[in-house]
Amino acid sequence: MAFGALLRALTIASVVCGVVGNNTPDISSVAPTIVLDKGTFVGVSNGNVTSFRGIPFAEPPVGNNRFRVPVANDPYTGVHSAANYGLACLQQSSPLPIPGPGGLGMNEFITGNSANSELAQGEDCLFQNVHIPANTKPNAKLPVAVWIFGGGFQFGATNAYNGNAIVQRSIAIGEPVVYVSMNYRLSAFGFLSSKEVNEAGVGNLGLQDQRLALRWVQKYVHLFGGDPTKVTIWGESAGALSVAYHLVVNGGNAEGLFRGAVMQSGSPNSLSDDPILAQSLYDGLVNKTGCTNSTDTLDCLRQVPAAQISSAMSATPGLFANGSLHLAWQPRVDGKFITDLPGRLAANGSIARVPFIGADVDDEGTIFGLSSLNVTDDAGFRNYITTFFLPNATSAQVDQVLQLYPSDPTQGSPFNTGTQNAITPQFKRMAAFLGDFVFQAPRRAFMQETAGKQDSWALQIQRGKMTPVLGSLHTSDISLAYGGTDLTDIVVNFVNHLKPNGKTVLQWPKYSASNPQMLALVDGTMPQQIINDTFRQDAMAFLFSLNENFVNATANLCVFESSGIFIKVGSAEVSL
């Protein structure tokens, strides 16, 4: 059945996500305007919602600003259209894991958008958007939801997400909010990391872009009717991981930039680091752009055409390469903006003690398991997880992982689907391992560790379990969040009151370490249920105990795949 079912699943998923970006402005309305500094921005109204799109929040990160900490925009002057989204940042193309037609639609599925290559993109991409209830008065002091999109830190853009839908729903339930979303630099442009980068103090620029956008919100959102003291940062996947970083950087001092956080599929404990891989990626980029002999390679990289960097980064492992969740480009310790692994920072108290929601979908690992479908036996599974995720685990530890995540399909993910969806003998096992190792176990550990120190609520999304092969897959919560569902309400309630409860939400208790409960959003006639956050308890506790080994795991990745300049195998470099 395998590929037919998979194709259907991906098609269904694409259709579901198709609604996300459906955000056509109604040009018949009188165009709304807003004055920022001495500049006038002409937005669009659509029903009850007014939006101002494509507002630059930084100096363009081009020319000498490339690979530099973003600089706030100069005061605005002149008249500008704010009817359209700005350019997306340069995207890393991600070769799809499935050869042939089964793979079609994966990029659309992930980004909720047209294929990456069709997205209007450019290096000058630091734009953000503000969506507000129509006719909001400047002094309305509405709470503000700031959305950070996902896409593996490699792709994605704000125009894939319909901010109007969030604002419309917030109006409908009597809890109006302002919605803000920003672009941030991606892949090599946003997450270059090496000793050269760290010495120059220009690491983690994608996160620094987001932080600058949050400062912009502080400065300007009151003019849109937003309350700068009531900002919640909210993201999914790489967006949730970004939120996690904003919690722990700067010694945990939020600088008044936000007062709450919503993380859908990602927590501080999810994140890895790999300085060896990072340096290899940097050196490879230098090599491929002819900068090898330059006395200042970083400066040389600032001079080469953006297209050269773009094509070089697209030859590095994408989100659906064999190592899947072992991201090549991602935030890393740089000694300045990020001083340690975020899980360690959180554990030692370097964390903003703001209320948060920690959410996961039931089957986080299924789409990432598609990258290793050729792993079909115990030995292959063992080899894969030790290569990419547990290189530093003892043989006995790996044996234990194999026992806790058995090849029995009834134990695998999509969970609770019996013997169905076992498209290969190891697929459901792989999906269970990946989802728990990268998402579910780190979330639980983070919530256990912070319970009692800050308010939090745990959420488990178990809808769409009938989706073939993939179940409640990673990203399936995006169409729920933007769909005017109870998940939208949970977020809107939280943004308003720092509590997720409300008329449409089952009474849902705060997270407690000793009695850890979560709200489950499920299929069927009782769509909300309180469950215990104790499923796969022993397995997840053990996996999390190995989490520190996540460090350095990708030293085994092939660094520049398609043009194959060299491969790192451990610390040895093998030229092709």
Ligand SMILES: *[C@@H]1O[C@H](CO)[C@@H](O)[C@H](O)[C@H]1NC(C)=O
């Ligand atoms: C405006 O909001 C109200 C209240 O939710 C709703 O009834 C109405 O349909 C909305 N109008 C449009 C054009 O979406």
Ligand SMILES: *[C@@H]1O[C@H](CO)[C@@H](O)[C@H](O)[C@H]1NC(C)=O
């Ligand atoms: C770098 O220098 C070496 C040694 O002088 C030379 O062989 C090589 O061609 C140079 N590479 C580039 C890209 O100029």
Ligand SMILES: *[C@@H]1O[C@H](CO)[C@@H](O)[C@H](O)[C@H]1NC(C)=O
């Ligand atoms: C890139 O690296 C390869 C292998 O180490 C080397 O042969 C080649 O000359 C380098 N290219 C440049 C432009 O430096």
Ligand SMILES: *[C@@H]1O[C@H](CO)[C@@H](O)[C@H](O)[C@H]1NC(C)=O
């Ligand atoms: C990853 O898998 C693809 C497809 O099977 C293959 O073309 C590529 O060479 C693989 N890369 C590595 C590093 O194994």
Ligand SMILES: *[C@@H]1O[C@H](CO)[C@@H](O)[C@H](O)[C@H]1NC(C)=O
């Ligand atoms: C936490 O760790 C970071 C980085 O190692 C360090 O700078 C900070 O002082 C530590 N904080 C505490 C409370 O130990």
Ligand SMILES: *[C@@H]1O[C@H](CO)[C@@H](O)[C@H](O)[C@H]1NC(C)=O
């Ligand atoms: C799966 O494919 C990758 C890339 O082609 C290869 O490196 C790996 O060894 C394969 N795994 C198995 C179990 O065949």
Ligand SMILES: *[C@@H]1O[C@H](CO)[C@@H](O)[C@H](O)[C@H]1NC(C)=O
């Ligand atoms: C894991 O890495 C640490 C630090 O490099 C090392 O001390 C330890 O021996 C390693 N464990 C295994 C099982 O290799």
Ligand SMILES: *[C@@H]1O[C@H](CO)[C@@H](O)[C@H](O)[C@H]1NC(C)=O
């Ligand atoms: C959750 O755990 C508590 C305490 O162990 C138990 O009383 C309760 O029945 C459990 N609830 C569910 C839904 O399993």
Ligand SMILES: *[C@@H]1O[C@H](CO)[C@@H](O)[C@H](O)[C@H]1NC(C)=O
């Ligand atoms: C990771 O790699 C760095 C650089 O080689 C090394 O110093 C560190 O000990 C490694 N950490 C682990 C856990 O292996």
